[in-house]
Amino acid sequence: MISRRPLLLGALVAGAACTEERLITPPPAASLAISPDSAIVLLGDSIFLQAVARDQSGHAFIGVPTAWATSNPVVATVSATGLAKGLALGRDTITAASGALAATAVLDVVPRPAIGFSADSVGFSAAASGPNPAPDTVNVANAGGGSLAGLAVGTIGYGAGATSWLTATLTRTTAPDTLVLTAQTGSLAAGTYTATVPVTAVNATNSPHTLKVTFTLN
Numbered sequence: 001m002i003s004r005r006p007l008l009l010g011a012l013v014a015g016a017a018c019t020e021e022r023l024i025t026p027p028p029a030a031s032l033a034i035s036p037d038s039a040i041v042l043l044g045d046s047i048f049l050q051a052v053a054r055d056q057s058g059h060a061f062i063g064v065p066t067a068w069a070t071s072n073p074v075v076a077t078v079s080a081t082g083l084a085k086g087l088a089l090g091r092d093t094i095t096a097a098s099g100a101l102a103a104t105a106v107l108d109v110v111p112r113p114a115i116g117f118s119a120d121s122v123g124f125s126a127a128a129s130g131p132n133p134a135p136d137t138v139n140v141a142n143a144g145g146g147s148l149a150g151l152a153v154g155t156i157g158y159g160a161g162a163t164s165w166l167t168a169t170l171t172r173t174t175a176p177d178t179l180v181l182t183a184q185t186g187s188l189a190a191g192t193y194t195a196t197v198p199v200t201a202v203n204a205t206n207s208p209h210t211l212k213v214t215f216t217l218n
Contacts, residue, residue, distance in 0.1 A: 029053035029064055032101035034094065040108045041076070041086040042146045049082040049105055051096040069095045076107050115151075115201055115209035116143030117179075124183040128190040128217040133183055138211060140170070140177040140199060148175035150202030159194035166213055168197045175201075183215045192216045 031054045039047050051066040068078045076092040078084045084094055086109035094105045118139035126133045142148035151173045156166055165188060171178045179199065193215040198208035 029098065029101060030056045032096065032098055032103045034096050034103045034105040038106045040110055042112050043086050043089060043109055046083055046085040049084055049094060051082065051098065064098045067097045075109055110145030112144050112205045113142050113146045113148040113203050114144035114206050115199055115204045116141045117211055121212040122181055123214045125216045126185050128188065130185055132185055135180055135182045138179045140175055140179050142175040144205065148201050148204060149173065151175065151177055152200050154198035154200050154208050157196040161191060161193050162188055165193060165215060166195045181213060185217065188217055190217045
């Protein structure tokens with residue numbers, strides 16, 4: 001009968017060897033860096049910064065004990081895990097320290113996106129029962145920071161007298177964009193008609209932003 005004791009002893013020795021390999025201490029860090037070393041953050045948003053250490057051979061490893069600090073706590077804060085948050089517009093320097101090593105990253109806090117028009121209002125004029133006036137355009141731009149996306153035209157609001165005489169379309173959904181306005185005389189009587197065109201964006205601080213339109217028929 002074959003004894004299992006030598007086999008069991010061999011397995012225990014092999015297991016102990018594997019455990020010993022897992023507990024090997026990594027080489028000491030020779031340099032420290034922050035990734036990313038520069039970033040742009042929208043006001044009120046956060047970004048995770050990571051301290052990356054390298055040994056003398058240039059091999060990178062993470063998870064080293066790190067102390068985080070901010071040079072301007074009015075502009076940004078940073079947590080013990082490297083989560084930096086923009087509190088006010090401006091520039092801040094974030095520092096990571098581990099033992100005698102230190103690294104810095106520059107954080108720029110910029111305004112959130114905002115919808116901007118090249119004109120506050122648009123006016124059309126035509127003869128009653130005559131041909132439609134030529135379409136007009138308004139440039140739509142990002143008046144804030146970051147990127148302005150998800151642009152769309154909302155429901156047009158009309159003043160007293162008539163509705164459905166105006167169409168408004170965007171050429172794309174990200175700024176810079178162009179708002180195309182078309183007024184139709186149709187069966188409108190002589191007079192002055194007004195409308196408001198709301199433009200929305202998913203991340204804009206001033207969404208919806210409204211454009212005033214006037215249509216005068218003689």
